[in-house]
Amino acid sequence: MSNDPSDKDYASPACMASEIAPDYFGPVAADPVQSRDAERWRKAERSRLIETREALSASARKAADDAIASHLDTVLAERFGGAEGMVITGYWPIRSEIDLRGWMQRQAKRGVRIALPVVTARNAPLIFRPWTPEAKMRKGLWKIPEPDTAETCLPQIMLAPLVGWDSSRFRMGYGGGFYDRTLSSLRPRPYAIGIGLQSGQLRTIYPQPHDEALDLIVTEAGPA
Template identity: 25%
Template sequence: MDKKEFRSLMLKNRDSLKDQYMKKANEGIFNEFIKSDLYKNSKNIFIFVSYKKEVDTHKIIKYALKENKNMYVPIVNRQTKLLEVSKLSSFDVLKESYMGILEPDKEDYNLVDPNIIDLVVTPGLAFDRSGYRIGYGGGFYDKFFASLNSSPVKMGIGFNKQLVEAVVHDTEDQTLDYFLSENGLCKLGGN
């Protein structure tokens, strides 16, 4: 199976998850995240804003902002096809943008040097214990990780059913350090 077929299968599997399972799992993921030392010890957190059937990060973002964490969200630069990092002042500034993803309006952009990030919370369709993930095919996070001069902790976040035996990957794919699901946090190998 090639990467495109694998991605299609993983998307189908994720989108077939039942609402009841997702509701319970999202609550478990939220609780596991906020009690983790990775969260507690991070001051600058870069996190995707979930949409569709992704793990709900909205609750995490709102909670962290109340705890005075510096929260940063991705902005897709349509010209360069790269992720930029914008400091989030409030969840309320997020509006539907590229591909229906919530992003700050241009007047609310507060772009920062990505090398200040302590923790990157990374989306994906599937994750494996070697640290590989498969996303939606844009390569945004792999390019972002490769561009950094710093070494933030890279955490994949997903439902336990998204943790698979092995992810189809290429040589340019970057690995993650941890995977967090409703079953807790696990350290990934290959790093």
């Protein structure tokens, strides 16, 4: 625990959150103490999961990338007729996230319309700009590459990178809330697929009122 005086406001330390009944952190709850407890627990779990992910060997990462790409091909074929002509939002990988750039290139070449997310402000939903393997790129808000164009598009399928996830398909990301805000604001809502490692599965992420459940999780072990 840090020496920050604000720590005194918490009902329990982060290491004890997993011992509390999951319904204590019900998704409809709005109790500020519960919310602070959940955020502290998530911060600790997020650090642990990222550290575990970054410790993977290059060959293990490549195997996970390839397995997830294959599973996504199956999902698109079985649920979306291949998704040709549809807009799918990918992402540019950071911090050892699953790398689907090769998969995005293959999809673009066969007629799927690929887009990438763009952060316009810290508390705003994401917008999406079209991408092709030949697209000119520029550095975005956090120096993450984004398409160098003013054109935007609306996704029908959204791939959301994740750090952790649970069986109710709630996603734990980096804590910025961008995908939650985006999913709650887009109409029609895109089919949202979380992309991450099987080792990121948690009993619960202690969902809060702002959290948006995804429609599917795809890991190297397959869809869930």
